[in-house]
Amino acid sequence: MEQVKRPLSPHLQIYKPQLTSILSITHRATGVFLSLGSLFLTSWLVGLATSEEAFTSLQQYGSAWYGKIILVGFVFSFYFHLGNGIRHLFWDVGLGLEISTTYKSGYAVIAFSIILTVVTVVMGGVL
Amino acid sequence: MSMRNPLAKVRGLGSAKEGVHHWWAQRLTAVALVPLSLWFIYSLVAVTGAEYAIVITWLGQPINAVLTLLFLFSLYYHAALGVQVVIEDYIDSEWQKIACLILVKFLVWLAGLSAAIAVLKIYLGK
Numbered sequence: 001m002e003q004v005k006r007p008l009s010p011h012l013q014i015y016k017p018q019l020t021s022i023l024s025i026t027h028r029a030t031g032v033f034l035s036l037g038s039l040f041l042t043s044w045l046v047g048l049a050t051s052e053e054a055f056t057s058l059q060q061y062g063s064a065w066y067g068k069i070i071l072v073g074f075v076f077s078f079y080f081h082l083g084n085g086i087r088h089l090f091w092d093v094g095l096g097l098e099i100s101t102t103y104k105s106g107y108a109v110i111a112f113s114i115i116l117t118v119v120t121v122v123m124g125g126v127l
Numbered sequence: 128m129s130m131r132n133p134l135a136k137v138r139g140l141g142s143a144k145e146g147v148h149h150w151w152a153q154r155l156t157a158v159a160l161v162p163l164s165l166w167f168i169y170s171l172v173a174v175t176g177a178e179y180a181i182v183i184t185w186l187g188q189p190i191n192a193v194l195t196l197l198f199l200f201s202l203y204y205h206a207a208l209g210v211q212v213v214i215e216d217y218i219d220s221e222w223q224k225i226a227c228l229i230l231v232k233f234l235v236w237l238a239g240l241s242a243a244i245a246v247l248k249i250y251l252g253k
Contacts, residue, residue, distance in 0.1 A: 035206040049245035124172040
């Protein structure tokens with residue numbers, strides 16, 4: 001079939017980054033990252049079910065410096081995806097769709113995820 | 128005058144022939160995950176910590192085993208739906224797209240079932 005030269009919509013690079021678009025792509029990125037994290041959760045549970053030695057050797061990766069960085073990344077991604085996900089659920093029922101409200105809820109999601117990440121990391125003794 | 132078949136209109140399944148099932152399942156698992164994931168994280172951080180014996184005892188409680196299984200089911204279902212949309216959006220080549228979608232489906236079943244069996248083994252081993 002012959003290709004029709006249709007006009008393309010402008011490329012992503014020429015748009016000015018905005019809070020709304022940044023949070024939108026971050027929601028996707030954290031979602032993909034958390035999906036990878038679910039594989040770590042599975043190996044943690046499988047280690048737990050296998051033996052104490054298997055569990056302890058897995059835990060060592062979690063307490064290494066790189067493990068801690070990844071763990072903090074998962075905690076932040078979790079709270080961000082949770083907070084922004086609730087924001088999406090409100091939009092789904094038609095609430096908070098005014099531009100000014102999307103900015104307010106956007107900043108609220110950022111504050112929520114940073115504060116709860118710090119609380120969880122400190123309480124969990126990750127750092 | 129609408130050109131749409133009245134039966135198609137009543138079924139409301141659209142051109143993808145599956146209606147809003149994907150959308151609806153993603154929302155329902157999202158709603159379920161709000162309390163379940165918060166409960167799971169809170170349990171890990173505040174109740175069990177990382178001690179082997181404490182976690183084993185904790186998972187031996189029926190309520191904790193049931194809620195963990197519900198959490199895992201909602202989590203993997205939600206992850207599968209989300210990753211599927213990301214693949215459909217960003218991978219252009221048709222065969223690569225289908226290969227990735229199949230791979231993710233297999234991986235989700237493998238990981239989800241392994242996690243569930245691990246929880247059941249610990250729970251029933253009590």
